[in-house]
Amino acid sequence: MIQKPKGCNDIYGREAKIWKYVESIIDATMEKYNYTYIRTPIFESTELFHRGIGESTDIVTKETYDFVDRGGRNMTLRPEGTAGVCRSYVENKMYGDPNQPVKVYYNGTMYRYERPQSGRDRELTQFGMEVLGSDDPLSDAEVISLAVNIYKMLGLKEIKVNINSLGDKESRDMYRKALIDYFKPHIGELCEDCQTRLEKNPLRILDCKVDADNELLKNAPKTIDYLNDESRRRFETVKDYLDILQIKYEVNPNIVRGLDYYNHTVFEIEAKVEGFGSNNVLGGGGRYNHLCSEIGGPETPCIGFASGIGRLVMALELEKVELPIVEDIDLFLMYVNEDEKKYAAYLAQELRMAGFIVDTEYTGRGLKGQFKQADRLNAKYIAVLNSEDLDNNEIKIKNNKTKEEEIISLDVLIYYLDEKLNTGSEDIDDECSCGGECDGECHCHHHHE
Numbered sequence: 001m002i003q004k005p006k007g008c009n010d011i012y013g014r015e016a017k018i019w020k021y022v023e024s025i026i027d028a029t030m031e032k033y034n035y036t037y038i039r040t041p042i043f044e045s046t047e048l049f050h051r052g053i054g055e056s057t058d059i060v061t062k063e064t065y066d067f068v069d070r071g072g073r074n075m076t077l078r079p080e081g082t083a084g085v086c087r088s089y090v091e092n093k094m095y096g097d098p099n100q101p102v103k104v105y106y107n108g109t110m111y112r113y114e115r116p117q118s119g120r121d122r123e124l125t126q127f128g129m130e131v132l133g134s135d136d137p138l139s140d141a142e143v144i145s146l147a148v149n150i151y152k153m154l155g156l157k158e159i160k161v162n163i164n165s166l167g168d169k170e171s172r173d174m175y176r177k178a179l180i181d182y183f184k185p186h187i188g189e190l191c192e193d194c195q196t197r198l199e200k201n202p203l204r205i206l207d208c209k210v211d212a213d214n215e216l217l218k219n220a221p222k223t224i225d226y227l228n229d230e231s232r233r234r235f236e237t238v239k240d241y242l243d244i245l246q247i248k249y250e251v252n253p254n255i256v257r258g259l260d261y262y263n264h265t266v267f268e269i270e271a272k273v274e275g276f277g278s279n280n281v282l283g284g285g286g287r288y289n290h291l292c293s294e295i296g297g298p299e300t301p302c303i304g305f306a307s308g309i310g311r312l313v314m315a316l317e318l319e320k321v322e323l324p325i326v327e328d329i330d331l332f333l334m335y336v337n338e339d340e341k342k343y344a345a346y347l348a349q350e351l352r353m354a355g356f357i358v359d360t361e362y363t364g365r366g367l368k369g370q371f372k373q374a375d376r377l378n379a380k381y382i383a384v385l386n387s388e389d390l391d392n393n394e395i396k397i398k399n400n401k402t403k404e405e406e407i408i409s410l411d412v413l414i415y416y417l418d419e420k421l422n423t424g425s426e427d428i429d430d431e432c433s434c435g436g437e438c439d440g441e442c443h444c445h446h447h448h449e
Helices: 013-032 046-052 058-063 082-091 137-154 169-189 192-200 202-207 229-244 309-318 338-353 367-376 387-391 410-423
Strands: 043-045 065-068 074-077 102-111 123-132 159-165 249-251 263-271 281-287 302-308 329-334 358-360 379-384 394-399 405-409
Touching: 013 102, 013 123, 013 137, 013 309, 043 046, 043 082, 046 074, 046 082, 082 102, 082 123, 082 302, 123 137, 123 309, 137 159, 137 229, 137 263, 137 281, 137 302, 137 309, 159 229, 169 192, 169 202, 192 202, 229 249, 229 263, 263 302, 281 309, 302 309, 329 338, 329 367, 329 410, 338 358, 338 387, 338 410, 367 379, 379 410, 387 394, 394 410, 405 410
Parallel strands: 159 249, 329 358, 329 379
Antiparallel strands: 043 074, 065 074, 102 123, 123 302, 159 263, 263 281, 281 302, 379 394, 394 405
């Protein structure tokens, strides 16, 4: 039997409905913030990621899926979304659009060759957003607030923002020198990778998984102590805006993020979820003002964020958040003979086009089996097509909950269903899955059970 590749997952059934619901909330929230959807290729030139993400990062040195195509070109399956968005911004000359900044979001698969474990896969789905063309600290705060609000609207309650600043180039260079001076005398105590990182990119040492508990890392110099006055002022302004937007945050000098292109604001967002494990980070991001120029475009200030949907769904399940997943259908059409089946096919299409969720019989079951199938599908109503009724332009409708039956004219079927399905107050779930965090903006309270 052929099996799926290691580190990949099939998403289907109820889990797929949860994913689609999560994605619908992401889409709706992005629209409110005026972010437009962008779709970039799943594979790009290897050079894009080596130049953009950085030669010394773990993603590039250990985790990329690289291949040579039939034209002899070096290609890489995208390990993250930002570099591709920047390439698109530069190649399509979006910087020339008078409508600035460019605010986009994406949702797609990324590929990293790493050891699969809970919440970490080789094929992962990420959503993220990028603001290209604004250096305003307000855009930093907006990106953070947008991410937090998506999590809140989905029903996660204990959201914590950890924020830090790497400063501008001058600040970062001072910090880099301080790290090298600090680690150099003790480099033999660190893992082989960290010894290589010392001169190439000492910030990566702080991200090391092997030496995470080493006292050397815990007592290393902090970025905030090396910010120049301008970078410090900028960081204070970002925090002021977060206060205005009522986003709770904590300054955490240990946040450095794993990619080379960051400067100034960097942040991670955690969810305090029982059973989520030590790594409870849902997503993160930061400012990157030099990536576009690094890949051949103009100098462009940008900020972005990315979050794994798999981990987000896991958090929602562990929190036992009640999501308004539609697990029923409006109507199941039943029949016995071939003429009734043909009419069922016609009627199902008409009702679907009118906006109802309708299904019928496809496997040759008798009426008893069809009643069982209607129950399995949680059909709210059942229609038993009968040739005699159809000749009289009538149809028998049964409420599958109360078991009440009515014979009505086919001419009013759409109006009948519309009234029954959309005005029964006992069928409407007014409970908001986000616990009121959404201030009434949540889509969950419009759901019909």
